Structures are given as structure tokens and as C-alpha cells.
Amino acid sequence: MAQHWTHRGGGWLPPRSPRPGVIPLRPLGPRDILDGTLATLGRYGGRLLGALLLGQLGGLLLLAAVAGAATLASLTRTAGSRVFVYTLAPALALFLLFCRALATALAAALLRPAVLGRPVTTLGLLRAAAPRIPAVSGARLLALLAAAGPGAAALGAGLPPLALLPLAPVALWLWVLFALAPTAAGYEGLGPVAALRRSARLVRGAWWRTFAITVPAGALALGAAYAVPLRFGVLGALFAPALLLTVPQPASGLLYMDRLLRSEPGITAG
Template sequence: MAQHWTHRGGGWLPPRSPRPGVVPLRPLGRRELLGGVLATLGRYGGRLLGALLLGLSAGLLPVAAAAGAATLASVTRTAGSRVFVHTLVPAAVLFLLFAGALATALAAALLRPALLGRPVTVPGLLRAAVPRIPAVLGARLPALTAAAGPGAAALAAGLPPLALLPLAPVALWLAVLFALAPTAAGYEGLGPVAALRRSAALVRGAWWRTFAVTAPAAILLPAAAYALYPGFGLPGALLVPALLLPVPRLAAGLLYADRRLRREQPAGAFAARPEAGGG
């Protein structure tokens, strides 16, 4: 490795890692990951939020339609509750899945420009992110099924909740193991199985670190929805957490870059691939 002379200390030191964007193109420490998320929000947050709002406006349409149907059907309490359960709740779940996939796809589209310090635009981000949503969903749904499937099957079989406790460590381990699959699918365009394998390979040897970065999202977003529901109802409980989704997705994106930099040294590949968010 090439070295350079430093006058401070009077010795030879290796050259500093290049930092064209929000983080250095080298393995990152925990503080650098957090600093990279804050730097990305500071530099690109407005355009990221604008792209997210435009994308979510389309996703809110079926939720609004379901809410209208529930309101019209609420002439009697029984009819209203039936419509709420069978239309509004599934629409809300689909909206949250779409919001998560959109946020992940936007974070994946923003990853390379953020690493390289390149400009982006709202239309450019959307053009890059929207085609990646199916790949992200394709990776997200199997990951959720692998993590929650055993517990759901046990509940469906009528087992008591306490009987599910032995399954909790397995579900948590699988959730963290596949935590980078949606980002890998969005960034590399991988299919579901390939994205799961990619995440498992990148997380191997860094399970606890991945858990420390991704776990706050699993706690804070439902907590925000729960806190907002009494004052703002279902729209606020859905929209505000959806707007917060880019923060953990950016953290997962930088962690994905960190794991690749540690295992594959792809700094040149990040710079060589074509731009995906510019105007």
C-alpha cells in the first residue's frame, strides 16, 4: 500500500481512505454509521422526503377508499366493524408493506450517490426506485415469512402464547440474518432467494452488529404508531411512521455498504457503476 509522509509525529502513515460522500469508502465504525445517516439526511433529506411523499400519495389511495367504504358501511355497529376488519385492516397492512418497500428502494437508489457525493433529484430518485419495489417486496416477504412463519403456524394450530417462547430466539435470529435482503434486492436487483442468501453471507460474523443497527426500527416505528393513534387516528398512525421509515432503511443501506467493504472491498465498484438518482 502506498504511504505518505506526515509532519505530525514525523513518520510514515498509510493514506487516508477517500471520502467523496457521506462516509469514507472503507469499513465503518458505529459512530460513522450514525454520522453517515445524519449526513445523508442533511444533504439529501429534502429530496428523499419529497420522493417518499409522492410515492406514498399513490399508496394512500386504496387506504382512503377502504376508509370511505368502512364509513359508509357503519350504519350499524356490526356492519361497520365487519367492513373495518375485512377491508380497512388489510388495506392498512398493504400500505405499510408498500411504504416499507418504497423507503427501502429509495434508500438503495440513494446509496451510491450518497457514497460518492453526487447530486440527486426527486424525479431521478423515483425513476430509480420504483422499478426496484417488486424486487424489494420479493425479498421482504420471504424474510418476514421465515421469521414469523413458525410462530404464526403455532398460533393457527391453537397453541397457547407461552408455547411460542422457544420459537422467539429462532425468529429473532432469522429476522436479523435476513435484515439486509431487501437492501441487497434493491441495490443489486436480486431475486428473493438470491437476496436472502446475499444477506446471510453479509451478516455472517456480524449478527450482533446488524441487530444493533436494525433493531431500533422494529421498536420505534410501532411505538410511534401507537403513540399517534389516539390523537390522529389511523391516517396519522400510518403516515408518520411511514415517513420515518427512510431513517432505518438508510442505516441498513450503510450497514450493507460496510459489510461489502469489509468482505469484498468494492469501493471501486461503487464508483464504477452508472449513476441512479440524478436528474
Template structure:
């Protein structure tokens, strides 16, 4: 296919890459990815936050039922502590996992319209994200299990905790290798195991780049939350935790798009 050139300012320059949405449709640099995250939050942040809060509210209702039952049971001296430990704490942990999976699924659902510059709605985001939550959650749990597996096996074998330090690089390598698995599960409709294989294929040859982008996005999330809190006070403090969830997921999503755009 012949390449077209554009004459500008007395010289011949190749045309700019098309940019219908938040990123140019070409292989991306770290600056493009982080800039795309900020642009996405600026254009779609309100709808993303609304979908996240509504989804978390729906997940909170079963927790509230369990909490009420645990509170009633705790009125008895003998069963109260057992009910609290065996019902309320695991339910709270499941809610946190659900919130993380929901944020990832929503970020993935936002990818295609954000990249193409299309409008989105809160109900539309939820309809696209909710069915993929089980696969996204499964991929995230498998990725965590793979990263923590060597250390857990060493502890199960009776090794002292300080002996796990040499395994830290292995855990880090595996964690980055599978960092794109939840995004792949949501975007491509893959099962958890297939998503892990897809992430490994995409990260292969770009491990350091993946590590750098994800680490920087993870560091920017609490910084942005602090700025929000400092600028808005109590309303910012209420919004800040919601910002901590989608920002790193959006960065992973745009990094995934970048890996897909590359030959």
C-alpha cells in the same frame, strides 16, 4: 500495488480513506454507519422526504377509492361490517406494507449517489425506486415469514402461546440473518429468494454487529421523531412518522455497503 504514504507533522502516516460522499470508502464501524445516516438525512433528507410523500400519495389513491366504496356500502346495516372488515382493513394493511417497501426502495436508490457524493432529484429517486418495490416487498415478507415461521407452526400445531418463548431466540436469529434482504433486492436487482440468500451470506460472521446496528437505528428513529415533534410542534408531528420509515432503512443500507466493502 505499492502503498503510498504521506508526510504530516514530522511523521509518516498512511493517507486517509477517500470520502466522496457520506461515508469513507473503507470498512465501517458502527459510528461511521450512524454518522453516515445522519449526514445522509442532512444532505438529502428533503428530497428523500418529498419522494416518500409523493410515492405514498400515489399508493393512497387506490386506498381512498376502496374506502369510499366501503363507506357507501356501510350505509346498509346488513353489509356494512362485512365490507369494512373484508375490504378496508386489508387495504389499509397493504398500504402500510407498501409504505414500508417504498421507504426501503427509496433508501436503496439513495445509497449509490449518497456514498459517491452525487446530486439526486425527487423524480430521479422515484424512477429508481418504484420498479424495485415488488422485489423489496417480497424480500421483506419472506424475511418476516421466515422469522415468524417457527412460532406460526407451533401455534398451528395447537401449542399454547406461552410455549413459544423458547422459539423467540430462533425468530430473532432469523430476523437478523435476513435483515439485509430488502436492501439486497433493491440494490442488486435480486428476486426475493436470492435476496434472502444474499443477506445470509453477508450477515454470516457479523450477526451480532448487524443486530447491534439495526437495533440502535431502530431505537434512534422514534427518539429523533420525538425531538422533531418537541422542536417544531405540529409540523414536526406531521414530519415525524416519515422519519420513522427511512432512518432504519438507511442504516441497513449503509451496513449492507459495509459488508460489501469487506473482503
């Protein structure tokens, strides 16, 4: 390996890892992931947010059509409030799932250009992410079912909430174990089940590290979503939900890349 001379105290040091994009191409420390997340948002945040809002527009139009149909149906004497329960509420839940999957798929599509320092466009990012949305949605749903399913089933069986406390650590452990599954589905094009297996392999031996990076990323998103409306008023409030979806995704993507570089040292982003 080539070496270079340093003037700080003298001596030979190994060369620095190449950094064509937002992170150095080596296993990452928490500081690298934080710096890379901020660099990604600074360099690509506008295009990422634009692609997210543009992709949500189609979902909003469909949701508006469903809401209109539900409103018309509710005017009849036979439908009543059940129209909201059986039509509009599921449509809203699907829309929220779509938005979350879209944000993850966009971040996964952005990961390779961001790591390699390549330019992207809003429409190009959206075109790259669109085919990955079903697999990302499936991986997210399966991860949610694995973590929350046993507790939900116990509640449905009539057990009191306090009786579910022993399940809380298991749910948290599973949530972190499968935290990288949506990104794996988007980045590697894996199916939902294969993405969960991939996440479990990558997180194994690094559960606490994954937890310690994932939770602050969510807290950063909450802070941004709270601060922007205070600073920009109504306009900021309109963008707050998009910030909640957008801000944590680069951190999850870089954590995923870190786990790839550690578990498969020969892998490259290209």
C-alpha cells in the same frame, strides 16, 4: 502504496481512504456508519422525505378509494362490519407494506449517489426506486414469514404463548440474518429469494455486529418520531410516521455497503 508525512509526531502514514461522499470507501466501523447516516440525512434527507411523501400520495389516493367503497358497502344491510375486515383492513395492511418497501427502495436508490457524493433530485430518486418496490416488498414479506411464521403457526394451532418462548431466539436470529434482504433487493435488483440468500451470506460471521447497528438505528427513528411532534406540534405529528420509515434506512444501507466492502473487497459503489 504511496505514503504521506504527518506533522503530529513525525513519521510516514498510509494515505487516507478516499471519501467522495458520506462514507470513506473502505470497510466501516460503527462510528463511520453513524456519521454516514447523519451525513446522508443532512445532505439528502429533504429529497428522501419528499420522495417518500410523494410516493405515498398515490397509495393514499388508492386507499381512500377503497375506504370510500367500503363505507358505501357498509351502508347496506347485508355487508355490516365484515366489509372492514375483508376489504379495508387488508388494504390498510398492503398500504403500510407499500410504505415500508418504498422507504427501503428509496434508500437503496440513494445509496450509490450518497456514497459517491453525487446530486439527486426528488423525482429522480422516486423514478429509480419505483421498479424495485415489488422485489423489496417480497423480500420483506419472506423475511417476516421466516422469522415470525413458525410462532404464528404455533399460535394458530392453539399453543399457549408461553410455549413459544423457545422460538423467540430463533425468530430473532432469523430476523437479523435476513435484515439486509430488502436493501439487497433494492440495490442489486435481486428477486426476493435471492435477496434473502444474499443477506444470509453478508450477515454470516457478523450477526452481532448487524444486530448492534440495526437496533440503535430503529431506536434513533423512534426518538426522532417522538421528539418532532413535541417540537413542531401538529405539523410534526404529521411527519412522524414518515420519519419512522426514513431514518433507519440510511443506516441499513450503509451497513449493507460495509458488508459488501468486507466480503468483496474489490467492489466499488460505482
